[in-house]
Amino acid sequence: MQQEPTKGISGRLPARLWAVLTVAVVALVVVIATTEKRTEPGASYKLDLKPFTKVDDKDVAFRQTARFALNLDDPSALAVADSGTVYVAGKDAVLLLDAEGHETARHAVKGTPDAMAVAPDGRILLGMRNHVELLDATGKLLAAWKDLGERGYITSIAANADNVFVADAGNRVVMRYDYGGNVLNEMGQRDLKREFEGFVVPSPYFDAAFDQSGELWIVNPGRHGLENHRPTGELVSSWYKPGMDLYSFCGCCNPTHIAFRSDGSVVTAEKGINRVKVYAPDNTLIGVVATPDDLHAPSDENDSHSPVKDLAVDKKDRILILVGPMKAILVYEPKTPGDRKP
Amino acid sequence: MSKENKLGRRDFIRAAAAVAAGGGAWMVSHPNEQAFGWQLDPRKCQQCGRCATSCVLSPSAVKCVHAFEMCGYCDLCGGYLQPGAKAQDSGAENELCPVAALKRTYVEAPFYQYTINADLCIGCGKCVKGCNAFGNGSLQLQVKQELCVHCNDCSIARDCPAQAYQRVPIAKAYMLKTLEKGSEPTK
Ligand code: SF4
Numbered sequence: 001m002q003q004e005p006t007k008g009i010s011g012r013l014p015a016r017l018w019a020v021l022t023v024a025v026v027a028l029v030v031v032i033a034t035t036e037k038r039t040e041p042g043a044s045y046k047l048d049l050k051p052f053t054k055v056d057d058k059d060v061a062f063r064q065t066a067r068f069a070l071n072l073d074d075p076s077a078l079a080v081a082d083s084g085t086v087y088v089a090g091k092d093a094v095l096l097l098d099a100e101g102h103e104t105a106r107h108a109v110k111g112t113p114d115a116m117a118v119a120p121d122g123r124i125l126l127g128m129r130n131h132v133e134l135l136d137a138t139g140k141l142l143a144a145w146k147d148l149g150e151r152g153y154i155t156s157i158a159a160n161a162d163n164v165f166v167a168d169a170g171n172r173v174v175m176r177y178d179y180g181g182n183v184l185n186e187m188g189q190r191d192l193k194r195e196f197e198g199f200v201v202p203s204p205y206f207d208a209a210f211d212q213s214g215e216l217w218i219v220n221p222g223r224h225g226l227e228n229h230r231p232t233g234e235l236v237s238s239w240y241k242p243g244m245d246l247y248s249f250c251g252c253c254n255p256t257h258i259a260f261r262s263d264g265s266v267v268t269a270e271k272g273i274n275r276v277k278v279y280a281p282d283n284t285l286i287g288v289v290a291t292p293d294d295l296h297a298p299s300d301e302n303d304s305h306s307p308v309k310d311l312a313v314d315k316k317d318r319i320l321i322l323v324g325p326m327k328a329i330l331v332y333e334p335k336t337p338g339d340r341k342p
Numbered sequence: 343m344s345k346e347n348k349l350g351r352r353d354f355i356r357a358a359a360a361v362a363a364g365g366g367a368w369m370v371s372h373p374n375e376q377a378f379g380w381q382l383d384p385r386k387c388q389q390c391g392r393c394a395t396s397c398v399l400s401p402s403a404v405k406c407v408h409a410f411e412m413c414g415y416c417d418l419c420g421g422y423l424q425p426g427a428k429a430q431d432s433g434a435e436n437e438l439c440p441v442a443a444l445k446r447t448y449v450e451a452p453f454y455q456y457t458i459n460a461d462l463c464i465g466c467g468k469c470v471k472g473c474n475a476f477g478n479g480s481l482q483l484q485v486k487q488e489l490c491v492h493c494n495d496c497s498i499a500r501d502c503p504a505q506a507y508q509r510v511p512i513a514k515a516y517m518l519k520t521l522e523k524g525s526e527p528t529k
């Protein structure tokens with residue numbers, strides 16, 4: 001008996017169904033090829049800093065009450081004169097602002113000062129990388145002092161009637177000058193009797209400021225704290241708070257900047273977790289001034305530089321934060337009970 | 343086919359890459375101006391972790407490298423220590439690196455030097471992120487040209503969310519951030 005030839009599957013399916021199947025297979029291949037999603041790298045491959053940047057509203061003790069927009073490139077340094085005038089330095093200029101942030105004058109300078117102070121008589125001191133320039137109150141250059149060498153990197157100047165203290169991050173010293181530009185002494189030598197090993201300055205953040213009674217405080221950033229030194233250099237007292245929590249100074253080298261309020265409390269800025277806080281004279285945290293969100297610096301950007309370029313306290317005891325990328329000064333005042341969220 | 347026996351697309355590429363590795367090594371040892379390879383720009387990198395997981399090689403051809411002249415030799419190193427570390431020492435529970443590739447050596451009080459064991463490093467970039475955030479950004483990721491097999495279409499470059507990858511002449515393939523005067527913001 002002759003058998004009927006067996007029909008293969010191709011013979012049993014209609015041509016139209018074949019066409020549909022072919023299109024479906026091609027579409028599937030295209031979809032797989034173009035939408036292959038690599039799995040997200042797991043947590044062990046990533047460092048997430050967000051949990052450290054969260055600030056509870058109950059810990060925020062200040063609120064922003066003004067924002068002074070600056071017509072200035074690369075704003076880099078801030079100072080408040082005894083007269084109340086606010087000085088801001090940036091690329092090729094020093095701006096003078098009134099208490100409402102209106103520009104009242106502008107002095108041309110060559111370059112971008114890294115640091116600035118205003119003497120009680122209105123003379124202006126600028127840190128120009130490795131040397132100081134002294135201007136009169138009208139902005140005229142009076143003198144350029146001898147430079148601090150190749151390594152010199154001036155990050156802060158604090159000036160009173162007789163002395164100018166210049167923090168040099170490159171050489172890890174604070175130089176004390178008179179107004180003639182003469183070096184009176186150098187601060188930063190090891191003094192093991194007072195357990196002082198010198199200033200530890202891993203990055204170009206090294207600040208100095210006077211408190212409300214005229215005492216000189218210098219940040220020791222690698223030790224995460226503040227030190228009160230005599231003008232001749234001896235260490236009088238110190239406090240250090242290394243740690244990642246809100247009450248401490250985070251990272252390798254903080255605080256980056258300091259400024260004192262009239263009640264003796266100290267305003268501190270940090271990088272890494274970009275934030276500004278205030279500590280009471282007994283070193284306890286009063287509260288947060290500006291959070292990473294306020295500074296538009298969520299701490300996960302590829303930047304090892306602080307958005308906060310300088311800090312100051314004005315004659316109304318308001319906190320002024322110079323935020324470089326914003327080209328603005330943010331003004332903060334204490335929250336009142338009504339400001340606090342329930 | 344069992345899961346173990348299935349040769350996935352990625353495994354296939356890895357196998358092919360292993361064959362190509364010999365050729366890649368030859369290219370590096372005989373660089374010429376015309377030969378191009380892949381490099382990532384550390385200024386753009388966001389340390390997303392894909393340099394460790396997307397390379398056709400395992401472990402990745404991307405490694406952490408250290409620009410020592412930028413380093414602060416910090417005790418509390420943001421690249422070495424877990425952000426919440428209780429102690430500043432080399433206890434495994436305090437180390438940020440998942441494979442203990444970063445080594446800490448005491449120099450003098452209070453300074454420490456940090457070196458990378460490239461054989462262990464998987465190129466995850468956790469230390470780079472910590473160093474960028476809290477330190478000077480001296481730890482940086484780079485494609486090691488002697489390891490890279492110079493895929494025509496670098497699979498990390500395809501996945502990189504920061505578009506940090508670019509073609510570079512192999513003879514001048516490294517693009518580390520440095521401390522050149524004026525190259526960094528001043529404060
Ligand atoms: S894939 Fe891109 S962003 Fe992610 S770690 Fe590599 S270079 Fe950096």
Ligand code: SF4
Pocket residue numbers: 405406438439440441442443444458462463464465466467468469470
């Ligand atoms: S943390 Fe990641 S990139 Fe850094 S050394 Fe360890 S494995 Fe390499």
Ligand code: SF4
Pocket residue numbers: 380396397398399402403404485489490491492493494495496497498499
């Ligand atoms: S070209 Fe890219 S994917 Fe290929 S080996 Fe080099 S780094 Fe890895």
